[in-house]
Amino acid sequence: MSLTSAINTTKAAFRNMGDQSSVISTNIANDGNENYVRRSAVVTNTIFGASTVVTQRNQQLALLLQTVSTNSQSKAQSTLLDGLETLKSSLGGNEYELAPSTYMSTLQSSLQAFAASPGQLALAQTVVTDALDVANSLNRVSTTVQNLRADADAEIESQVAELNRLLADFKTANDTVVQATATGNDPSNALDTRETILKEISGIVGVSVVVRENNDVALYTADGTTLFETIPRSVSFSRTYTYSATVNGNAVYIDGVAVEAGVGGNTSGEGSLAALLQLRDDVAPTFQNQLDEVARGLIEAFQETDAGGANPLPGLFTWPTGTVPASGTLEPGLAASITINSALVTSSGGDPTLLRDGGINGAAYVKNPTGGSGYSDLLLTYVENLSTSRPFDPAAGLDTSSGLLTFSTNSIGWLEELRANATTATDNKTALYERAFQVYSSKTGVSLDEELSLLLDVEQSYKASAKLVSTIDSMMQAVLDMAG
Incomplete structure (x- = not known):
């Protein structure tokens, strides 16, 4: 040399x-x-x-895609569980002490006590007070359900805005990667940026990745809708600010295609958007239907009829229309408006003994014309009506024929089953994501010992x-x- x-x-x-x-x-x-x-x-x-x-x-593309997929599933599942926990909290937590069914059981007990001693005015007042607790519970839980839908809608708007921003940033990073690759320069920093954005996108919506020439990437949603291909596709949504049982939320559109909501406690949705739509358009409305059917059943169970057994009108429980809803037919929003008939409330000038004697709706509805203090037939009828099988609308997602107390208890069972499935699925999907991320990091991350050795x-x-x-x-x- x-x-x-x-x-x-x-x-x-x-x-x-x-x-x-x-x-x-x-x-x-x-x-x-x-x-x-x-x-x-x-x-x-x-x-x-x-x-x-x-x-x-x-670079470990296969491991990256696995991490992205499990992240989408984990985010959807945890979002659904958070909403279900909110509904459970509105019922009082593990003991369900604030649930309508709990107050209804108390009401039934106080009715039985009043029927056993129908001459006790204090017992009549207790029944009215317990009935007020039932109505307030239905009002409050119904408000929570609609607030949950409104909050989900607001979060959807926020997520859509964030997704549009991320897609715009993704285009910038992708263009940089393609240009660097095509010209023989090092695209590593741009690839890091692009993959970081991809992970964030996957938390909002399920995404599949197609790698093309010069490291160019196209993104599609889990159901095949184009999310990004050379340019980002438009993600649009119009927020609804006020929710009630009769209000439906607007769809989220990606490239003109509506995003599908998740299904089931172990949700089929990927990304938080699908889970938020599931809460807003499926879980919360179904639970609201159950509350509305409980409210309708209460008005029906305590209705008054005239001496001929006809012309039914609301008795202990009523609502703004002052009529008895059609049997077995859902009346949307009824749980939010059900209240106690003021004719029974002492502070409003009412008489709670009308519950024993009848006549809440006038003299034609009196069942105890002599005013005898030992009369209990009407009270016993009310007690029986709480357990007697009656028809319920299929839209509630429960048995279409059962006792009112059973139906209200089954509503809690429905929510608990959904929440239990969601909890188990959340644990499983979180563990799967953490495992995928751990493996990906072990292959792509920095080992300080190795670097110092080098x-x-x-x-x-x-x-x-x-x-x-x-x-x-x-x-x-x-x-x-x-x-x-």
């Missing part, structure tokens, strides 16, 4: 070691950064025989190169001395 060749080799070695040190330093600086994929500095030979350093990114190797190479420089210097000096 000539001195010139030795000098060139040494220069190349120092240049390569500088590049290697730079890559290793960057890796070390990003230790713990979950959005950074480790780089490797690989020394290769060019076609001209010279050595150079090529930076390679430890840095020591570079240091040893530097020492060897420095010794070679010293040797070359001595040889050059010898040549100069010989030349005189």
